[in-house]
Every structure is written in structure tokens, then in C-alpha cells.
Amino acid sequence: MRTNFFKPNRRISKKRALVEIFHLQKELQRKSKLLTTTKALYSSIFTQTNYVIFIRTLEGMILAVNQRAVDLFGYNTAEELVGLHVSRLLSPKSFESLMKEQQKWLRDRCIKQCYYEYEIFRKNGEKMITESAPSLIKKNEQIIGIMTTARDITEQRQRQENMQFYLAEITRAQEGERKYIARELHDTFLQELTTISLKIDMLIGNREFAPEKIFSQLEQLQSNINNTAKKARFFAQELRPGDLDQLGLTPILVNLTNKFHNEEKEINTRFETTGSSYRLPPEIELALFRIAQEALRNVRKHAMATEVLVKVEFAPDKVNLTIADNGRGFKVPEVAGGFASKGKLGLIGMQERARLLGGTFSIKSQPGKGTEITVGIKT
Numbered sequence: 440m441r442t443n444f445f446k447p448n449r450r451i452s453k454k455r456a457l458v459e460i461f462h463l464q465k466e467l468q469r470k471s472k473l474l475t476t477t478k479a480l481y482s483s484i485f486t487q488t489n490y491v492i493f494i495r496t497l498e499g500m501i502l503a504v505n506q507r508a509v510d511l512f513g514y515n516t517a518e519e520l521v522g523l524h525v526s527r528l529l530s531p532k533s534f535e536s537l538m539k540e541q542q543k544w545l546r547d548r549c550i551k552q553c554y555y556e557y558e559i560f561r562k563n564g565e566k567m568i569t570e571s572a573p574s575l576i577k578k579n580e581q582i583i584g585i586m587t588t589a590r591d592i593t594e595q596r597q598r599q600e601n602m603q604f605y606l607a608e609i610t611r612a613q614e615g616e617r618k619y620i621a622r623e624l625h626d627t628f629l630q631e632l633t634t635i636s637l638k639i640d641m642l643i644g645n646r647e648f649a650p651e652k653i654f655s656q657l658e659q660l661q662s663n664i665n666n667t668a669k670k671a672r673f674f675a676q677e678l679r680p681g682d683l684d685q686l687g688l689t690p691i692l693v694n695l696t697n698k699f700h701n702e703e704k705e706i707n708t709r710f711e712t713t714g715s716s717y718r719l720p721p722e723i724e725l726a727l728f729r730i731a732q733e734a735l736r737n738v739r740k741h742a743m744a745t746e747v748l749v750k751v752e753f754a755p756d757k758v759n760l761t762i763a764d765n766g767r768g769f770k771v772p773e774v775a776g777g778f779a780s781k782g783k784l785g786l787i788g789m790q791e792r793a794r795l796l797g798g799t800f801s802i803k804s805q806p807g808k809g810t811e812i813t814v815g816i817k818t
């Protein structure tokens with residue numbers, strides 16, 4: 440057998456040995472051809488991919504880069520980049536976070552997170568954002584370097600930032616408009632209605648000046664005016680929860696929940712708090728109120744629920760607001776702006792309010808399984 444060839448074996452003939460040598464040479468040729476093809480394949484991946492690839496030591500010295508890296512980072516040749524320290528490419532903040540992350544990779548002996556975002560400076564000083572996927576290079580079970588593939592996501596981030604900027608502006612403008620309309624309603628419209636109602640009161644008081652029939656019509660007119668004023672006051676309150684500043688979040692949410700319960704009698708509406716409640720900055724209280732208001736509006740409009748719970752959890756450094764219903768639920772779109780593109784702005788507005796305060800926002804919903812909206816804000 441071929442495997443026994445190297446063992447001293449006196450019984451093997453010279454002819455047989457030559458045949459074995461011939462086979463071995465053939466095998467060697469085949470393997471070396473395969474190696475060349477594989478090498479060429481790897482090399483073409485390295486050179487032709489649209490991704491930046493660079494290999495570096497654990498200390499941060501760049502050992503190899505592909506042409507894409509040279510082009511993207513604005514250098515003339517690969518040699519210019521080889522030997523550079525990664526800190527020359529990364530912004531100080533990104534370098535610091537990379538080093539922290541690397542400590543974790545080395546400790547865990549693996550990289551659990553798929554992508555990292557880093558700020559990189561091109562040779563001409565221009566800043567770009569990359570999405571990087573690092574992997575550990577091991578030799579005999581020892582980690583000896585890091586290979587990173589990366590792509591430029593500057594434009595994508597810019598678009599996202601623009602979108603967030605507009606959303607933030609819209610949210611602020613909306614709040615401003617609401618404030619303005621609520622003030623106008625209160626200071627002009629409602630004042631005028633009150634004046635008209637008072638004048639009618641005076642007329643009703645002077646019964647000797649006109650026939651009785653006119654007085655009953657005046658009374659009817661006054662009742663209509665008072666009803667309109669009541670609706671306008673209610674509308675102004677919706678627009679601007681005026682009591683929020685004085686009362687704080689919990690009582691104002693209790694009011695909101697009670698009002699919802701009075702209007703939607705068939706929905707069993709509950710309000711709960713946990714922890715000891717405390718006052719939050721006005722912009723946080725207003726945002727949480729708006730989120731609860733829109734979530735309840737959605738329950739009324741879409742859920743067909745029989746139960747809804749509004750819950751506020753006060754932890755020492757965090758407040759969580761949850762609005763959960765047992766209604767028909769819906770399929771949550773994969774992209775955040777999925778509904779916004781169809782002109783539905785409630786959910787994206789809630790998300791934006793939470794984001795503006797650096798908070799978290801989650802929607803749990805499935806057709807037939809109710810909906811749960813949770814916002815968490817660090818206080």
C-alpha cells in the first residue's frame with residue numbers, strides 16, 4: 440500500500456517502488472495545482488471585492504490592505520497604508536471604542552457582535568463612517584491578528600440623520616402649533632363664546648322686553664353655545680394638557696385613562712403605577728403623555744380591544760410607560776418608517792419622541808394577539 444511505502448519494507452520490488460513514486464508525484468502536482476487555484480481565488484476575493492479588507496496586528500499595525508481600502512481611504516498605494524497604525528485612520532472616539540471592544544474579543548476568544556460603526560479619516564482629512572465586520576486570525580489556537588471587512592455607510596447615515604432631523608423638526612413644530620391653536624381656542628374663541636353666553640343671560644333676565652317664545656329660543660341658543668364651549672375646551676385640553684405642568688405625569692395619565700374609559704365604555708381600561716412616582720423634566724412628561732395619547736387613540740381606532748392597560752413604572756433612574764391592549768394586533772413592519780411612507784404617522788411619531796429623549800421604544804404586536812407599546816426613558 441502507498442502508506443507503507445516510507446516504512447522500510449524489504450519485500451517491495453524496485454518496479455513497484457517506481458510506480459509508487461510516480462503516483463506520489465501525480466498527487467503532489469494535483470495538490471499544488473489546487474493550492475494555486477485556491478490562492479488565486481482568495482487573492483481575487485481580496486482584490487476585487489467591493490468591501491474594504493485590511494489585516495492588522497493586535498497592536499494595531501496594518502499588515503495588508505486591498506485596493507478598495509486604498510481607494511476609499513484616499514491613498515495612492517497599498518504600501519502607504521501598510522505599516523500605519525489604525526489610530527492614524529480612526530477618529531479618537533472610534534479608536535478608543537475599538538480598543539475597548541478588542542479587549543472583549545480577546546477575553547471571549549471570539550467576536551459576538553456582527554457589525555461595528557467607526558469614524559474614519561481619509562488621507563485628505565475627510566470624515567467617513569464605516570460599518571466594519573472584524574474577525575480574529577488564529578494560528579495554533581493563538582490569536583495573532585485581526586482581519587476587518589468594511590463598507591462606507593456615510594451617505595446612508597447622512598440620509599438617516601436628515602430624516603431624523605426632519606422628524607425632530609416636525610415633532611417640535613407640531614407641538615408649537617398645538618400650543619398656538621390651544622391658546623387661540625382658549626383666549627379668543629372660548630372668551631367670545633363666554634361673552635355671547637353672558638349677553639344672552641342678560642337678555643333672558645329682562646323678560647318684559649320680548650315675547651316668551653323668544654326667551655325659550657334664547658335659552659336653547661345658550662345651551663347650544665355652552666355645549667360648543669364645552670367641546671372646544673375639551674379639544675383645547677387634548678391639544679395642550681395644560682394641567683401637566685401643575686399636576687405631573689401620573690395624575691394627567693389618570694385623567695387621560697378616565698376620559699378614555701368614559702368615552703369607550705365597552706373597553707375595560709386600567710391604570711397602574713409601580714415604584715414611587717417623581718416629577719420628570721417637562722419635555723419628558725409631555726412626550727410620555729403624547730405617546731400614551733396616541734397609543735390610546737390607536738386602540739380606539741384600530742384595536743377592537745376589550746381591555747387596555749396604561750402602566751407607568753418608576754425606577755430610581757428610569758421610567759417605563761406601557762400601553763397594552765388585547766385587541767386584534769397587527770404585523771409590525773420590519774423598517775421603522777414602514778407605516779410613515781403610507782402617511783400613517785402615529786407610531787413613527789411616538790418612536791421619534793422617545794428617540795429625541797434618548798429613550799427606547801418597542802412595539803410588540805401580532806395579528807390576533809394584542810399590542811404592547813413600551814417606552815423607556817432614563818431619568
Ligand SMILES: Nc1ncnc2c1ncn2[C@@H]1O[C@H](COP(=O)(O)OP(=O)(O)OP(=O)(O)O)[C@@H](O)[C@H]1O
Nearest residue numbers: 737738741742768769778782783784785786787810
Ligand atoms: N393598538 C393597535 N391595534 C391594532 N392595530 C394597530 C394598533 N396601533 C397601530 N395599529 C396599526 O398600525 C398602523 C399604524 O399606526 P399609526 O398610529 O402609525 O397610524 P394611523 O393610526 O393609521 O394614522 P395616524 O396615527 O397617522 O392618524 C395602523 O394603521 C394600524 O393598522
Ligand SMILES: [Mg+2]
Nearest residue numbers: 736737785786
Ligand atoms: Mg395612529
